[in-house]
Amino acid sequence: MEQLAFFPEYGQSKGLPSELLVYLPGLFKAEEGYQIMNRLVSETPWTQKVVRMYDKQVITPRLSAWYADAETYDYTSLRKSAPNLWTPALLKIKAMVEPIAEVSFNSVLLNYYRDGRDSVAWHSDNETALGSHPTIASVTFGQVRSFDIRKKAEHQETYSVRLEHCSLLLMKGDLQSKWEHRIAKATKPMKPRLNLTFRVVI
């Protein structure tokens, strides 16, 4: 496999474990990235999910949409509705990331963080339908936010990656089985951010 370069940026954790995370900024030129972002934000049928947390019904603090191949059915209780079908804009990004990830993805989850109050809490994408050591390709447009990871067995062991506009982050290896990740709520005002996680649903 071709060795992917890791470009440490200002504010990135030192010694990011490359067997778990590979960060590649500059997937698109900035201007093209904003065009793609605007298009996706306006053409996506956004939904805001309601999940059960303990005894309460909680609205997830972000907007989401799920796209997949026609033959791929929705695989978790959180995603009961049929997937949306690929659009030209999504297929173009998928074609960019597949040769880098060396994976053919069959689905993508879009998350739209409208401002700094939108977030995703600590979790791992370890549903059985994703397999035990999935490679997930995460593409970011818009506002830079910190992507934090922490070890499940040792919460003090953490790393952070600042995910920049037009960046690609590959999550792989033990990341979903042994680690959790999040996009924390921000205290400073934040502009919108769009994230796409390309996945293989088995």
Ligand SMILES: O=C(O)CCC(=O)C(=O)O
């Ligand atoms: O927005 C991100 O960078 C991560 C999203 C995420 O973790 C997920 O959709 O499972």
Ligand SMILES: [Fe+2]
């Ligand atoms: Fe995730």
